[in-house]
Amino acid sequence: MVSDQEIARGVENLLRQSDPSVATTLNGVVQQLEAKLGLDLSHKAGFIRDQINLLLRPPQTQAQPPPKDHFNLQHHPQFTSHHHHPQFPPHFALQHHSQFPSHELNFSEVFTQNAATIATTEVPKESAPVGPKRRGGSGGLNKVCSVSPALQAIVGEPALPRTEIVKQLWAYIRKNSLQDPSNKRKIICDDALRVVFETDCTDMFKMNKLLAKHITPLDPSKESSQTRKGKVKVESTTEGVEPGPKPVIISEALAKFLGTGGREMLATEAENRVWEYIKANHLEDISSAVNIGKDYNINIRKLSKRAGL
DNA sequence: GAGCCACCACACTTAAAATT
DNA sequence: AATTTTAAGTGTGGTGGCTC
Numbered sequence: 464m465v466s467d468q469e470i471a472r473g474v475e476n477l478l479r480q481s482d483p484s485v486a487t488t489l490n491g492v493v494q495q496l497e498a499k500l501g502l503d504l505s506h507k508a509g510f511i512r513d514q515i516n517l518l519l520r521p522p523q524t525q526a527q528p529p530p531k532d533h534f535n536l537q538h539h540p541q542f543t544s545h546h547h548h549p550q551f552p553p554h555f556a557l558q559h560h561s562q563f564p565s566h567e568l569n570f571s572e573v574f575t576q577n578a579a580t581i582a583t584t585e586v587p588k589e590s591a592p593v594g595p596k597r598r599g600g601s602g603g604l605n606k607v608c609s610v611s612p613a614l615q616a617i618v619g620e621p622a623l624p625r626t627e628i629v630k631q632l633w634a635y636i637r638k639n640s641l642q643d644p645s646n647k648r649k650i651i652c653d654d655a656l657r658v659v660f661e662t663d664c665t666d667m668f669k670m671n672k673l674l675a676k677h678i679t680p681l682d683p684s685k686e687s688s689q690t691r692k693g694k695v696k697v698e699s700t701t702e703g704v705e706p707g708p709k710p711v712i713i714s715e716a717l718a719k720f721l722g723t724g725g726r727e728m729l730a731t732e733a734e735n736r737v738w739e740y741i742k743a744n745h746l747e748d749i750s751s752a753v754n755i756g757k758d759y760n761i762n763i764r765k766l767s768k769r770a771g772l
Numbered sequence: 773g774a775g776c777c778a779c780c781a782c783a784c785t786t787a788a789a790a791t792t
Numbered sequence: 793a794a795t796t797t798t799a800a801g802t803g804t805g806g807t808g809g810c811t812c
Contacts, residue, residue, distance in 0.1 A: 605783075606804065625802065626783040633785060648786055667785050668800035675802055777810085783802100791796070 473499060611677035613658045
């Protein structure tokens with residue numbers, strides 16, 4: 464079984480290695496990739512086409528190759544390893560993630576993606592509703608979640624985005640011919656699926672509901688939207704006990720990012736320090752900065768208003 | 773202006789129904 | 793005939809409207 468990441472890497476390598484004029488057809492690329500990976504990738508043609516488009520885009524809009532040092536993208540001399548901001552620890556200017564096994568993934572990915580966007584300053588800014596539909600991203604349904612052992616036996620990975628889990632699950636279903644021939648929406652569970660779904664037969668619509676029991680966020684401190692909504696109500700019933708700013712527990716990633724010793728600090732302090740970084744790095748492209756702030760539950764949009772941007 | 777809240781989009785699947 | 797939409801379900805992010 465091959466992941467989208469591997470396919471994307473394969474496409475990139477293929478385009479790098481071969482004469483671009485040769486790889487002019489989608490089928491050609493798919494075939495070369497199939498030969499290379501020894502797999503049938505016909506069902507991945509759409510994804511491969513997207514990757515090709517991404518890689519062959521004109522330079523001013525082309526996505527940057529995944530940078531290693533995501534805090535060094537702006538090439539601001541003050542954020543090189545020699546000249547980092549005195550207020551921040553060295554890694555604040557230059558942080559390296561070789562792999563992203565946890566919630567750190569989000570920040571790194573988002574920062575990488577946004578930095579690429581910010582770097583292309585010639586691209587006219589568009590108001591959000593006019594722009595293309597949002598696709599991909601590291602949050603939402605693409606957030607990496609941990610997989611229960613039962614489900615892991617099927618998808619083969621301990622942690623995957625929900626979308627990837629569904630994909631792998633369908634691959635497993637097709638591979639083992641577990642669809643009801645008379646109604647392909649119905650799934651006949653084999654032993655492994657029976658452990659996961661706790662039923663002999665289910666359908667594709669109920670599948671996600673059943674899957675939810677086996678998918679948990681990697682960062683347990685982040686609550687589901689419904690839980691959060693519920694919590695707001697709970698808090699509203701008990702609020703007023705302690706007026707004034709209260710220290711909050713920040714994530715490990717944010718503590719590391721800010722270089723604080725502990726994980727407890729005022730939310731406003733955390734916001735201010737992140738904002739200082741944004742300004743120092745000339746990241747005032749709010750549409751991009753918002754994503755970064757979201758990862759830390761910080762409302763950059765409102766911060767920007769406060770900062771007069 | 774700040775905070776809260778509701779709504780929508782996002783990916784993924786198959787097949788039937790609706791539309792072009 | 794070909795294409796598009798719709799159906800269910802998941803959690804998070806983006807946005808706009810409303811209230812204080």
